[in-house]
Amino acid sequence: MIADGKTTGIEVMKSTDFIVARDDLQQCKVIETELPDATSLPDDALLVKVARFAFTANNVTYAVMGDQLKYWSLFPAPDGFGNIPVWGFGEVIASKHPGIPVGEILFGYFPMATHLVIEAADVGKRGLRDAAAHRQGVAPVYNAYARVGGDPAFAGRQGDYQALLRPLFMLSFLVDDYLAENAFFGARSVLLSSASSKTAFGLAHLLHTLRKDIKVIGLTSASNVEFVKSLGCYDEVVTYDRVTSLPPDLAVAYVDMAGNSELRATLHGHFGDQMKYSGRIGLTHRATSPDEPALPGARPAWFFAPDQIRKRAKEWGPGGIDVRFGAAWSGFAPMLDQWLTVTEGRGPADVKQVYLDTLNGRVPPKQGHILSLTE
Numbered sequence: 001m002i003a004d005g006k007t008t009g010i011e012v013m014k015s016t017d018f019i020v021a022r023d024d025l026q027q028c029k030v031i032e033t034e035l036p037d038a039t040s041l042p043d044d045a046l047l048v049k050v051a052r053f054a055f056t057a058n059n060v061t062y063a064v065m066g067d068q069l070k071y072w073s074l075f076p077a078p079d080g081f082g083n084i085p086v087w088g089f090g091e092v093i094a095s096k097h098p099g100i101p102v103g104e105i106l107f108g109y110f111p112m113a114t115h116l117v118i119e120a121a122d123v124g125k126r127g128l129r130d131a132a133a134h135r136q137g138v139a140p141v142y143n144a145y146a147r148v149g150g151d152p153a154f155a156g157r158q159g160d161y162q163a164l165l166r167p168l169f170m171l172s173f174l175v176d177d178y179l180a181e182n183a184f185f186g187a188r189s190v191l192l193s194s195a196s197s198k199t200a201f202g203l204a205h206l207l208h209t210l211r212k213d214i215k216v217i218g219l220t221s222a223s224n225v226e227f228v229k230s231l232g233c234y235d236e237v238v239t240y241d242r243v244t245s246l247p248p249d250l251a252v253a254y255v256d257m258a259g260n261s262e263l264r265a266t267l268h269g270h271f272g273d274q275m276k277y278s279g280r281i282g283l284t285h286r287a288t289s290p291d292e293p294a295l296p297g298a299r300p301a302w303f304f305a306p307d308q309i310r311k312r313a314k315e316w317g318p319g320g321i322d323v324r325f326g327a328a329w330s331g332f333a334p335m336l337d338q339w340l341t342v343t344e345g346r347g348p349a350d351v352k353q354v355y356l357d358t359l360n361g362r363v364p365p366k367q368g369h370i371l372s373l374t375e
Contacts, residue, residue, distance in 0.1 A: 013037060015115035016373050018351050019081040022072065025063055025359055030348045030373075031078070035115055038094040045096050046118045050110045052344075052372045053088025054163035055354055056198060057363075060084075061259075061282050070137050075111035083111040084355075085142070086371075087167045089159065090116060099123045107154055107162065108145035112351065114373045118145070139306035160342050161333060164368045165198055172202030173328050174308045175281065179253060180211065185277040185298065187253035189215040191267065192234075194257035196224040196365035199282060201231050201339070203255065205332055208233040217252075219243060219263075227365050231339060244270050253277035256300070261292055268295035279303045340368045347375040 014032040021027035041047060063084050066072040075083040092104040097120045106128075110116055121131035127146045135143050148154035154162055179190070190207055192200045195218030207216045218234035228237050238246065243266060246252075251274050254267055259282055268275050275297025292300075312321055345354055354369045356362075363369070 013115075015113050016348065017077070017083055017114075018112040018348065018355070018373060019077045019083050020063060020355075022063075022066060022080060022082045025060070026356070028352060028355060030352075033113075036117065041094060041096045041117070042119065043096055044120050046092050046100055046120050047094035048090035048106060048110075048116045048118055049093045050114055050116060050373070051089045051091055051105075052160075052163070052370050053086040053110055053112070054160070055086060055112075055351075055358060055369050055371055056164060056168065057358055058168055058199065058282065059086055060359055073137055074109065074135055074142060075113070075116075076134060083113065085109050086112055087163050089148070089154070089163065090145075097123060100128065103149070104147060105149035105154075106145040107148045107159075109142050112355075112373065139309070141306065141309065157342065158333070160368070160370045161336050161340070163370065164340070164342070165202065165332075165336065166329070168199040169202040169329060169332060170325060171199050171281070171305050172206060173325050174305045174312075175203055175255060175279070175303060176206040176210070177312065178303065178308050179255075179277070182277075184211075184214060184253050187251045187276040188213070189217055189250055189252045191217050191219055191252050191254045192257060193219045193255070193260065193263060194282065195220040195228045195234060195237065197257050197282065198368075200255070200257045201228075201233060202332060204231065204233040205335065206328060208235070209331060217246070219258075224365055243267060246270070248272070249274060251276055254279065256280050257282040264300060265292070265295060268297050268300075272296040339366070341366055342368045342370055345369060345371045348373060 013035045015035050017031050017033055019029060019031060035047065062071045063082065066082050071085055072082040074085050077083045088110050090106045090110055092100055092102055095102055100120055100123060119131045120128045122129050127144060129143045152158065192204060194200055204216050204218060207214055215235045216233065217236045217238060218228045219238055219240060220228045222239050225237055225239060228234060240263060248270055252271055253276055256264060256279060259280065273296065278298045278300040280300055280302045309321065345351060351371050351373055354371060
């Protein structure tokens with residue numbers, strides 16, 4: 001058995017994994033999988049204990065898009081099931097890589113599990129990647145791990161904010177950059193559906209702060225109006241049942257976090273040719289029809305963040321994205337204490353409850369969940 005990075009006997013060590021049925025996300029269960037001991041790890045491999053991870057509506061999107069975007073391939077599960085990827089922290093408890101000591105803290109993409117074996121490659125002072133063959137069909141960002149031990153930006157509550165919002169805010173940052181690069185496609189207002197979602201209010205913050213000539217309009221349910229208004233980064237807040245009250249001659253760019261086909265059709269029908277951009281970002285409502293008709297205005301298209309990352313990495317050079325994103329994050333992070341309440345949960349029962357609450361839209365927008373499968 002491995003305990004704190006040492007081999008203490010021959011008892012088999014197991015990981016506890018939380019998995020969901022790929023064809024019915026309401027069905028979920030906990031299983032145990034066998035782990036190698038320290039002596040049988042492959043060369044350069046790490047055994048990592050998953051310390052804590054964030055769970056948000058974005059993780060539900062990963063599950064919904066698991067087949068199309070290959071998220072299910074990252075952390076294999078039994079046939080018919082999937083392990084939803086999450087962002088969080090892990091501690092190296094056994095290492096076969098000379099450059100990675102036991103006790104190293106990693107931040108990155110983990111399974112909903114207690115442990116993960118990483119085939120460490122491209123190891124540097126700031127990070128490494130997992131070279132496991134089954135993980136190579138996705139964007140490189142999903143296989144990268146930052147070495148964050150001793151970094152105060154990843155410690156305590158700040159670390160929780162990183163897990164909850166850093167990946168989502170990167171998406172916000174990239175959408176803002178893409179829209180600005182394209183001069184908002186001629187629009188003077190940006191509509192954000194699911195305005196209470198973390199990715200939406202991150203984008204709203206950037207637009208409100210950086211794009212003074214752009215009006216930011218949040219679309220939300222009646223129950224979330226007060227929260228969305230309290231954020232202070234939307235110029236106008238409109239409930240879904242009143243979207244047609246907006247002036248139809250307004251030139252708009254639509255950033256769709258909700259993934260609601262009926263809402264999208266209503267907006268396109270209302271604005272017609274004034275719908276200058278229609279970007280599909282998320283699926284918080286999970287109400288997308290597989291056979292949507294052609295709509296007036298700009299054709300709805302998925303925004304694929306890795307494409308923008310590759311483009312900017314080439315144009316901005318090494319470290320260019322990190323520097324610009326770091327500046328954006330430094331302006332965003334101070335707001336989080338007043339915008340979010342972090343709730344911690346431990347053990348399979350807590351994880352299951354948060355998963356089902358998130359899946360079924362029962363998590364208040366102000367709440368952020370940090371979880372661990374370890375009791």
